[in-house]
Structures are given as C-alpha cells and as structure tokens.
Amino acid sequence: MTLAPYACKPEESRGRLHPEPEGALRSPFQRDRDRIIHSAAFRRMKHKTQVFVYHEGDHYRTRLTHSLEVAQIARTVSRSLHLDEDLAEALALGHDLGHTPFGHAGEDALEAVMAPYGGFDHNDQTLRILTRLEHRYAEFDGLNLTWETLEGTVKHNGPLLGRVSDKPLPTTIAEYNVVNDLELDRYPGAEAQVAALSDDIAYNNHDLDDGLRASLFGVADLVDVPLVGPVLHEVRKTYPGLEESRLIHETIRRVIDRMVGDLVEETRRRLAAAKPANAAAIRALGKPVASFSETMTAHDKALKSFLFERMYRHYKVNRMASKARRIVQDIFGLLLAEPQCLPTEWNGHVGAPHSVATARIVADYIAGMTDRFALDEHARLFDTYGTVT
16 A cells, blocks of 8 residues: 555654664564564553453453554554554554553552652553563663654653643653654654544443443443434344344444544545645644544543443442552552562662652552452462462
C-alpha cells in the first residue's frame, strides 16, 4: 500500500537514541512492534486486568487482550487512511505497558503513595519500561525504539506542554526529553492519534461486554444509552428472538463498526480541510486531525458516563478496588521502610529507607507486578504463615 503524504514514513524516521543498523527484512516501525511483543512487560499484561482481578473469571479482558483489540482497530483505521499500519500497531500494543496491577485502582494507590516522591503516571512508567527497565540488549537499556514510537507513546493523550494543567511534567518524560526532544508541545503524528482513539473504542465496548457478562447491568439497561440503544433495537428487529449472548455480541460489533466508520470519515474530512503535506505538517496543526464527529463524541461521552455509574462505581467493583488499593499501599509502605526485603535483583539499586531513590525502585517493582504476583507478594510479606520464597 502506498502511504499518504502525511503518514509517518519509516524511511524518514528520526531514528533511535542509540544508533543501530536497520534490518533488511523489517522496517524500523516493524522492529519496534516486534521488540514490544518480545518484551517481558508485554507478557506480563496477560495477568494484568482492566476492571476485574484475574481470579474473577477467564473471559474478562486483560491489559494484553485489550491491547490486541486496540491494535486490530488501529490497523484497520490506519489502512483506510493510508497511514503506516506498523507504527500504529506498535503504539497500540505498547500503550499500556506501564499500567499497574489491579487496573485503575492499583494506579490510584501507587499515585497516592508516590505523591511525596515525584508522583506516578502510567504513561511515564511506560516510557521508563521502554527506555530503562527492560534489560534485554547488550548495548543499551530499554528497547531503543524509534523517535516516532516514543513520541506517540508519551503523547498518547495529546501534548504535555502548553496546556492548562496544574500537574508538573512526569519525571521520566522530563528527563528523557532533555536528551531526545519529543516535541511535547505538539500533537503526535496521525498514527499515534489513531491509536489513541482506537483505545477509546476498544475500551468502551469491551467494558460494555464485560459488564454484561459480570451482571453489573443488563441488556435492558442499555435501551436508553445513545448509540448503543438504537443499535440494540436494530439487531432485535433484524433477528427476533435472538439468544442474549448473540444479541450482545452482534450489538457490540455493530457499535464498534459505527465508531470506527465515524473516526475514518471525520479524520478524512479534517485531512481534506488541512491538506497536510507531510507528517511534520500534522504535528504543526495545533489541533488533532484524527477525531470523532461531534455526534459520535457525544455518544462516546454518554457511554463513558453510563459505564462510570453502572460499572466502575458498582459496589462489587468498589470492594475489589478497595482491596487492591490496600494491597498496593501495604507492599509499598513495607518495602519503602525496609528495602532490604526487595528481591536481590532489585535491592542492589535502592537508597536509604524512605528516600526518593528507594521509592522509585519500589514503584517500579510494584508497577511491574501482575495481579496474581501482587496478591502472592502481599501474602509473603504479611501472612505470618505464608511462604517467604
């Protein structure tokens, strides 16, 4: 496929922080994707949950299955827009590497305990993994990804500078930007923008599916939800008497299709209006080029609101989230005070108890845990009769 003029072209990549000869069989963005897939952090996402904890069911989404769904959507949209699919896929597969165990509950807990020590942000943690914490290669720490992949990862939610915010720039991003300017005051390339909205599409729809599977709400509750309700009615009219499991799947697949189609059409409209000559022109626009229409943006907001009220704040989810926060806080507090309890490969890098250096190492250790490992580690540290191995 011939790439559009405004696509990020692999032959025009700004390269890697540590220069390497590129391969004959893969483009730089394909190598980025493959390095992410082969990373330890990517494998750990198999047992990091979105909303539910790993032992609550085998069919709920994990960070890994979510990332695969995002990648599928991002490739479809990128292909339709003649963007670089491999870059979009790499960004989709890597965007959640920095998430903690126990979903947002774990992240909230780690953010709270890290507040006196420079804070915690999952996008910042993803950059730490990609540039520091993965120890696989002989010549450098991290994965040494291209500028475009790191830019799109860091700016997953848009520019980090020049916006109204009371939050300082996350530590790792600020430090890395000194040695490799990621243009934090600009929007990223089109592929990164597509990956971010693909994340929204996948997240909303699989949480809808998981919430129904967990009986946190029922099909009848969806009738008045914009976009979802009309699609549900359409499926029922087309297939009278359809069993509920098929009704749910058919509805969700159609909702995804509507959202993807809207994203492609609105982005095409914006591209036609802006007429960007190259990828640099996309970054210089000062506004996103990939977007939903106003109508779909409203539908997306309404669906998020429904899920927030009926799923993320459901008492069953709240109870597990409360447990998750206590587990993360307990582990952090003990290891911050007694860093000698860290495994050997970690405690050689710590500073004094309660120091910033120690807090950052402990945060790295906890953020890398799967749900299962965090539960087991809590038992090892706090259960009198638990094993210490």
